[in-house]
Amino acid sequence: MNWTTRLQKITATLLTASLISVVGWGASASPAQALAAPAPTPQQGCSTGDHGLLKDLQKAHQGAEAQPLAFSDVEFLSADTGRAAGNGFLIGTSDGGCHFQKIYEGQWNFRQMDFPDNVHGWALAAVNDGPANYLIRTADGGSTWTRLSNKAVTFESVEFLDSRKGFGYNRASTYYTNDGGESWSLIKTPANTRGAYFTSRNSGWAVVIVPGSGYQVMRTADGGANWKQMLKVPYASPNYGRLYANGSQVYAVLYGDYGMSQTSYSLYGSSNAGVSWTRVIAQETAGGGPAPGSGVATVKKGPASGTPGNMVLIGKTTAFLAGYQPAAEEVGVGLTKNNGRTWSNQKAVPGFEGVISFTDHNRGWLAGRDLNSSTLYVTKDAGATWTARFSFEHTGQ
Known part of the structure; x- marks a missing residue:
């Protein structure tokens, strides 16, 4: 977010x-x-x-x-x-x-x-x-709730800046509305875009795949009219990525391959709006193969050693990433409070998927689910410990 x-x-x-x-x-x-x-x-x-x-x-x-x-x-x-x-x-x-x-x-x-x-x-x-x-x-x-159209949408996520202006995203396209979702206009993104994120109508980021070569992270400051390459990551079979930005703090989750319920990926972070980058996580797996990119990473495994979930950026230095591993039935959170120079993967809770929401450097929520329950957890220590606040038990239904 x-x-x-x-x-x-x-x-x-x-x-x-x-x-x-x-x-x-x-x-x-x-x-x-x-x-x-x-x-x-x-x-x-x-x-x-x-x-x-x-x-x-x-x-x-x-x-x-x-x-x-x-x-x-x-x-x-x-x-x-x-x-x-x-x-x-x-x-x-x-x-x-x-x-x-x-x-x-x-x-x-x-x-x-x-x-x-x-x-x-x-x-x-x-x-x-x-x-x-x-x-x-x-x-x-x-x-x-009111349905804005009788037609289904292709959006995978939406995010609104206020009561009128917002963005709709799928992997290939980005749309913008200034009338609360009544109408949408396509924002021009580079060819082969596979993930984008805008912090305003003019300022945005895109993950671009170059088949057989790797990933490029691009930036626009004029609403998509022009794009500049900010990061190039080699990888033989690029798939897609997810981007998160807050001022000068930017993160790119670049996905590798999948196999045996395992995911390979790299997390790249920048504290200066893409001028320089740190390879924060480089998770290689037996099923997914090597992680995109090269060079030393801060850590070799992400939260729960699993698939990356959503990410939350706090202020200028702090970032949280959810991760989940269905095979191990674990959901966890990893974090940095210094722009990726150090990274901590906190203790996981039971579950095979989850989503997080943090409001400051320490306090946050995790909604997770496993085969038998779905639970809301709260933390006051950046995910070091979690307390269940509300849980639906599935057993016996």
Whole structure:
């Protein structure tokens, strides 16, 4: 998540933090009523965010034909205020997870969501168990959602800078909207782009594959009219990459091959907007082969020694990366607080996939799932330890 955008979100959250309140946020409260309600006082030492909500949600998901409830995304705007979504539900908290409230329950199976403030949000979601993703929007914190088009979208992710301006991404293309998602325009990216990220309409990054040669990381400062190569990484069979940027801090996850449930990849980081780069992670595996690139890396394995997940950049120096290994049923997080000069892979939790959301250098959330459960974890020490706040148990359903 771009932390220039995240700072804007936190600022908006401070102005609207009372939208999510224990007694005032839900389908029955209008945005104006919710905003007028006082924010609850965080409770110290709370051990669970359930308080009966889990049982209530699972009532509609029982029986042989029902799909167990599972988290697919988590997003926090501050240490106290955030949301988690999954198949047919969206829950929220305003006291750091001591209490969660049901915000939405219905047909939408959330795949990914983005809230630039505490009121406006967008999500990629399927109708029940359908394969197609639609772009949906909320203007009341998530209680009600509107489908913006009857046509499915090809977006793999969306990110909004504010209530009107945002980006939609798939591996080959990047789109921009300035009317809240009502219409979209294609941003010109280099040929053979396989991953892009924009921090503003003019400033963006792209991963370009050169078949048989490797990867190039390109940068534009004029909205895609011109692109400049900032990094060249040799690799015989380039696939695709993911980019993350916040001011001068930039990271590129470059994927190698796959095999035997193993993934090879390299993580490159820059602290000076791409002028120079550090090879932070170079994970080679027996199934995936060598990692893209050459030269010494800070570490040889990423979090959970598995597939890289999403990444969160904090300020000018800190970056978190999720990782998961289905074969070992582990989900973990790795981090640097000095632009990749050192890297720590923290202790993993059970799961075969997960997504993270961090709000500062130490506090964050992880939504993970395994065969028997789906759990929200919170950390206050940069992932060194995790505490379960909310868990759906699948056994016996």
